[in-house]
Amino acid sequence: MAELNKxxxxxxxxxxxxxxxxxxxxIERMQMxxxxxxxxxxxxxxxxxxxxxxxxxxxxxxxxxxxxxxxxNTRILVVSIDSMQVGLIVDGASEVRDxxxxxxxxxxxIVTGIRDDFLKxxxxxxxxxxxxxxxxxxxxxxDKNELKDVLHDA
Amino acid sequence: MExxxxxxxxxxxxxxxxxxxxxHTLTLEKEPQNLEIVNxxxxxxxTLKGMAATMGYQDITSLTHKMENxxxxxxxxxxxxxxxxxxxxxxxxxxxEDMVEDISNGNxxxxxxxxxxxxxxxxxxxxxxxxxxxxxxxxxxDIVEVSVDLxxxxxxxxxxxxxxxxxxxxxxxxxxEDSILKGARAYMVFETLxxxxxxxxxxxxTEDIEEGNFDSSFELIYLSNEDPxxxxxxxxxxxxxxxxxxxxxxxxxxxxxxxEVVQNEDLTESKVEEKxxxxxxxxxxxxTSKTIRVNLERIDDLLNLFEEVVIDQSRLNVLSDxxxxxxxxxxxxxxxxxxxxxxxxxxxxRMVPVEQVFNRFPxxxxxxxxxxxxxxxxxxxxxxxxxxxxxxxxxxxxxxHLIRNSVDHGIExxxxxxxxxxxxxxxxxxxxxHSGNHVxxxxxxxxxxxxxxxxxxxxxxxxxxxxxxxAKLSDDEVSQLILESGFSTAEKVSSISGRGVGMDVVKxxxxxxxxxxxxxxxxxxxxxxxxxxxxTLSIISTLLVKSQEETYxxxxxxxxETVLLNEDQIMTAHGQKVMDFRGQTVPLLDxxxxxxxxxxxxxxxxxxxxxxxxxxKLTGLIVDTFIGQQELVLKSLGDYLGDVFAISxxxxxxxxxxxxxxxxxxxxx
Numbered sequence: 001m002a003e004l005n006k007x008x009x010x011x012x013x014x015x016x017x018x019x020x021x022x023x024x025x026x027i028e029r030m031q032m033x034x035x036x037x038x039x040x041x042x043x044x045x046x047x048x049x050x051x052x053x054x055x056x057x058x059x060x061x062x063x064x065x066x067x068x069x070x071x072x073n074t075r076i077l078v079v080s081i082d083s084m085q086v087g088l089i090v091d092g093a094s095e096v097r098d099x100x101x102x103x104x105x106x107x108x109x110i111v112t113g114i115r116d117d118f119l120k121x122x123x124x125x126x127x128x129x130x131x132x133x134x135x136x137x138x139x140x141x142x143d144k145n146e147l148k149d150v151l152h153d154a
Numbered sequence: 155m156e157x158x159x160x161x162x163x164x165x166x167x168x169x170x171x172x173x174x175x176x177x178h179t180l181t182l183e184k185e186p187q188n189l190e191i192v193n194x195x196x197x198x199x200x201t202l203k204g205m206a207a208t209m210g211y212q213d214i215t216s217l218t219h220k221m222e223n224x225x226x227x228x229x230x231x232x233x234x235x236x237x238x239x240x241x242x243x244x245x246x247x248x249x250x251e252d253m254v255e256d257i258s259n260g261n262x263x264x265x266x267x268x269x270x271x272x273x274x275x276x277x278x279x280x281x282x283x284x285x286x287x288x289x290x291x292x293x294x295x296d297i298v299e300v301s302v303d304l305x306x307x308x309x310x311x312x313x314x315x316x317x318x319x320x321x322x323x324x325x326x327x328x329x330x331e332d333s334i335l336k337g338a339r340a341y342m343v344f345e346t347l348x349x350x351x352x353x354x355x356x357x358x359x360t361e362d363i364e365e366g367n368f369d370s371s372f373e374l375i376y377l378s379n380e381d382p383x384x385x386x387x388x389x390x391x392x393x394x395x396x397x398x399x400x401x402x403x404x405x406x407x408x409x410x411x412x413x414e415v416v417q418n419e420d421l422t423e424s425k426v427e428e429k430x431x432x433x434x435x436x437x438x439x440x441x442t443s444k445t446i447r448v449n450l451e452r453i454d455d456l457l458n459l460f461e462e463v464v465i466d467q468s469r470l471n472v473l474s475d476x477x478x479x480x481x482x483x484x485x486x487x488x489x490x491x492x493x494x495x496x497x498x499x500x501x502x503x504r505m506v507p508v509e510q511v512f513n514r515f516p517x518x519x520x521x522x523x524x525x526x527x528x529x530x531x532x533x534x535x536x537x538x539x540x541x542x543x544x545x546x547x548x549x550x551x552x553x554x555h556l557i558r559n560s561v562d563h564g565i566e567x568x569x570x571x572x573x574x575x576x577x578x579x580x581x582x583x584x585x586x587x588h589s590g591n592h593v594x595x596x597x598x599x600x601x602x603x604x605x606x607x608x609x610x611x612x613x614x615x616x617x618x619x620x621x622x623x624x625a626k627l628s629d630d631e632v633s634q635l636i637l638e639s640g641f642s643t644a645e646k647v648s649s650i651s652g653r654g655v656g657m658d659v660v661k662x663x664x665x666x667x668x669x670x671x672x673x674x675x676x677x678x679x680x681x682x683x684x685x686x687x688x689x690t691l692s693i694i695s696t697l698l699v700k701s702q703e704e705t706y707x708x709x710x711x712x713x714x715e716t717v718l719l720n721e722d723q724i725m726t727a728h729g730q731k732v733m734d735f736r737g738q739t740v741p742l743l744d745x746x747x748x749x750x751x752x753x754x755x756x757x758x759x760x761x762x763x764x765x766x767x768x769x770x771k772l773t774g775l776i777v778d779t780f781i782g783q784q785e786l787v788l789k790s791l792g793d794y795l796g797d798v799f800a801i802s803x804x805x806x807x808x809x810x811x812x813x814x815x816x817x818x819x820x821x822x823x
Binding site: 032033035036038039043045046047048052055057082083084086139 | 793
């Protein structure tokens with residue numbers, strides 16, 4: 001039996017990405033975000049999601065993907081990594097899909113300009129290339145510390 | 155009763171004084187010649203007497219009065235503090251404790267003190283101690299150990315009844331062996347009893363009894379105000395009832411078990427007096443029974459549920475704004491108000507003043523200081539600072555340890571202090587306060603401080619550090635080492651502290667609460683142990699202000715005043731904007747500049763200034779507009795952001811929006 005994993009598929013600048021469904025708490029529409037002063041650009045601020053103050057990151061900005069205006073399709077993926085709840089702004093979330101492990105290949109060195117350590121792999125389905133994101137790496141502590149350093153220098 | 159409002163104070167202080175008498179009497183037994191202690195006991199007894207007299211508790215007054223007389227004789231060297239004397243003081247204290255407990259249960263605190271008074275009198279008249287009257291033991295036997303299991307509900311009824319002075323009886327009703335109408339007879343017994351009180355439980359079950367499914371006797375737990383003899387007579391009037399055995403019983407919750415023995419003694423006596431006190435009971439009830447205990451988990455559940463409500467509510471707000479129906483809007487607005495009140499209430503339920511933990515320390519310090527022959531003055535500041543209940547429950551032990559440590563190792567002996575040019579009496583300050591996202595509890599002493607060199611050497615000796623590492627550490631860093639496990643620099647191991655277990659436990663405990671502990675110590679001048687605890691849940695009063703599009707909350711505790719300045723009132727000194735605040739030059743900061751808030755085209759600036767304080771320092775913070783005062787729930791910014799400059803947390807406003815809370819301490823330099 002091939003190993004199946006459920007992924008949430010979402011779009012950023014016409015490209016389809018996926019994250020493990022277990023990491024996603026909910027998908028919200030774009031909402032009022034309170035800016036937090038003196039934080040990095042891609043941190044849009046905080047908002048309350050499920051009675052938790054949640055930092056909202058623009059994932060497109062973070063990954064260096066072209067940032068589009070917010071539309072009706074813009075979504076916040078609320079994810080939980082190491083019991084840390086974070087909201088990620090993406091252009092739109094489409095569906096949940098099973099991806100067989102054997103369809104996942106290691107990420108090529110450079111895919112659409114995204115750092116390879118931010119990717120878990122690439123899945124090819126229906127002639128579409130789906131990039132599996134490594135959320136742990138994206139939200140990991142080092143970056144948080146980098147963030148802090150920036151703050152302290154300021 | 156007019157004195158009602160003082161009742162709680164009376165009870166608290168009485169307990170404290172009784173504890174003090176207890177402690178001191180123990181010491182007196184060890185040092186019968188120490189008149190200082192007699193004085194202490196005398197003072198406590200005297201205070202107690204005065205308070206009881208004011209409150210109108212005659213028996214306490216007369217007993218303490220007699221105690222005073224005896225103590226006075228000891229003080230004047232007319233009587234030696236022999237074991238007999240000590241015994242009778244203890245006996246008196248036991249009696250007093252009973253009476254105080256009785257009062258706190260809503261009764262009148264009456265008790266037959268004649269016997270004790272007589273014994274005290276005999277001492278006073280110089281007669282030898284007389285053998286203990288056997289009566290006390292006799293009365294104890296009158297009370298039956300409860301052999302019946304009551305469920306929680308029944309237990310509550312019994313306890314409430316006891317608080318109201320209604321007694322519980324265990325009855326065994328025995329019918330004639332040859333009775334053929336057992337069920338009917340039993341039913342008549344029930345009828346009779348229910349006219350005079352309440353049957354709480356029967357063995358076997360009521361149905362079984364009424365159907366006659368029992369041998370020849372059944373048991374009842376019965377609550378009544380009536381005289382047991384009367385009850386017995388009434389039941390015996392029913393034919394075929396052979397015998398009724400009726401005994402007073404006492405059901406105690408676990409908390410009360412320690413008092414059980416003592417209380418049992420006076421149950422039989424108080425029975426007689428109960429009727430007299432009925433009216434007084436009714437009066438006092440109102441002031442003593444207004445709290446209930448609720449499992450913390452339930453409050454947590456309630457809070458969680460409520461947060462769901464808040465979310466839905468913010469959604470409702472948006473919806474009703476969109477629809478624009480007047481009635482709907484009004485209803486939603488009303489709901490907003492109600493739920494914000496609810497939110498405050500629920501959170502307030504979890505918040506408890508640290509006083510609860512602090513108030514046991516004065517006695518402890520007093521006791522410790524006496525044991526160690528030190529003179530110590532304990533000052534408590536900020537006892538009304540509120541902390542989350544869960545934290546309160548956990549913080550007690552670490553604090554006890556730290557205070558013991560300060561008393562034992564910190565404050566020097568009076569001779570040593572004198573030699574060092576300090577006042578003989580050492581000071582320990584226990585301080586609690588809010589700051590930003592945290593509550594701080596500090597224990598400051600003006601004792602010897604930490605011997606940095608000794609700690610350094612010890613650390614090397616214990617292999618915690620190499621010599622070169624140790625040399626590199628700053629003094630403050632060395633101080634923190636005493637929090638590591640296996641570390642004790644006390645040369646003398648005492649019973650109070652100093653076995654090297656403890657400080658590390660303190661540290662891990664505090665860390666497990668998400669807090670931290672640090673030490674600042676100056677040799678010869680004293681140490682400050684500072685505990686920082688997170689304020690996971692806390693309600694703070696804030697002033698909401700606007701800067702451009704953003705709403706910020708500033709804790710009221712840091713605000714002295716708000717002023718609106720004209721352009722010409724803003725001056726410049728050394729390139730820094732300043733204002734004149736009551737003759738004082740105060741630097742001005744612009745919130746928008748500091749927080750780099752993007753310009754949203756709000757040109758209309760009022761030059762609204764919030765004057766903030768941090769210690770003695772003042773700073774004026776320029777914002778766009780004041781919105782108003784609001785009680786807010788302080789929440790963290792979430793793990794991802796961690797600490798952000800000048801922001802101590804976030805809160806959810808009535809409209810569901812997140813507003814950031816400013817940490818004024820970070821703005822004032």
